[in-house]
Amino acid sequence: xxxxxxxxxxxxxxxxxxxxxxxxxxxxxxxxxxxxxxxxxxxxxxxxxxxxxxxxxxxxxxxxxxxxxxxxxxxxxxxxxxxxxxxxxxxxxxxxxxxxxxxxxxxxxxxxxxxxxxxxxxxxxxxxxxxxxxxxxxxxxxxxxxxxxxxxxxxxxxxxxxxxxxxxxxxxxxxxxxxxxxxxxxxxxxxxxxxxxxxxxxxxxxxxxxxxxxxxxxxxxxxxxxxxxxxxxxxxxxxxxxxxxxxxxxxxxxxxxxxxxxxxxxxxxxxxxxxxxxxx
Numbered sequence: 001x002x003x004x005x006x007x008x009x010x011x012x013x014x015x016x017x018x019x020x021x022x023x024x025x026x027x028x029x030x031x032x033x034x035x036x037x038x039x040x041x042x043x044x045x046x047x048x049x050x051x052x053x054x055x056x057x058x059x060x061x062x063x064x065x066x067x068x069x070x071x072x073x074x075x076x077x078x079x080x081x082x083x084x085x086x087x088x089x090x091x092x093x094x095x096x097x098x099x100x101x102x103x104x105x106x107x108x109x110x111x112x113x114x115x116x117x118x119x120x121x122x123x124x125x126x127x128x129x130x131x132x133x134x135x136x137x138x139x140x141x142x143x144x145x146x147x148x149x150x151x152x153x154x155x156x157x158x159x160x161x162x163x164x165x166x167x168x169x170x171x172x173x174x175x176x177x178x179x180x181x182x183x184x185x186x187x188x189x190x191x192x193x194x195x196x197x198x199x200x201x202x203x204x205x206x207x208x209x210x211x212x213x214x215x216x217x218x219x220x221x222x223x224x225x226x227x228x229x230x231x232x233x234x235x236x237x238x239x240x241x242x243x244x245x246x247x248x249x250x251x252x253x254x255x256x257x258x259x260x261x262x263x264x265x266x267x268x269x270x271x272x273x274x275x276x277x278x279x280x
Contacts, residue, residue: 023073039087043076050113057119059176078265103128114142122148156218200230214244
């Protein structure tokens with residue numbers, strides 16, 4: 001896909017998302033500059049709440065503050081948290097590791113309670129946590145990863161098993177990985193595939209949710225297992241019957257997806273309650 005075609009695709013996606021219901025009204029929704037001039041959007045309640053940084057998905061090449069606005073509003077309203085959404089720079093104009101750099105700097109700047117992301121956003125969120133951990137910097141208390149990419153080699157069985165006919169095709173995944181990591185050696189670097197990072201100790205308490213009919217299902221599940229093996233507290237669930245990206249508006253058409261959304265919200269509320277108990 002050429003850059004002009006990608007630009008048009010981004011605009012079409014933004015227009016489609018704009019036609020969805022807006023989502024819950026909140027006391028305060030504002031755009032503000034972040035570190036390095038990154039655009040951020042804050043969803044707040046008018047009183048102090050735990051801050052959750054949200055990193056949008058989109059295969060590293062699409063997505064922005066508007067495409068995930070409804071999702072962020074629903075997270076803030078349903079979970080009682082302040083959400084800070086990040087408009088990180090996209091590939092191929094800004095390939096690896098730019099997105100990791102951007103999310104890491106926002107986490108350093110905001111010092112949030114948690115970080116969350118869907119798809120490629122989950123990938124960036126967890127690699128930013130790894131970057132902070134390795135630097136000896138404060139790491140968020142929790143990470144919430146929804147259908148995340150975790151393996152740039154795309155070698156898990158579900159890529160072939162679910163990579164045709166379920167919305168997220170294996171051919172598109174391979175193309176997207178090439179835009180993000182154009183150097184073949186990057187795609188083989190264990191440090192750029194969370195599932196392959198040798199030592200995961202010191203990572204945050206994790207909620208990781210996958211979907212049955214998702215090409216990324218197995219790499220998400222394997223990453224949850226690796227985190228648990230490293231002694232990290234992990235809540236893992238594979239949602240039956242659902243496809244990749246179910247967190248993005250599928251509640252409007254699917255009762256099963258709506259129920260899955262409520263389970264994610266409940267997981268986040270439980271993390272908030274757990275954190276409050278520890279602080280008391």
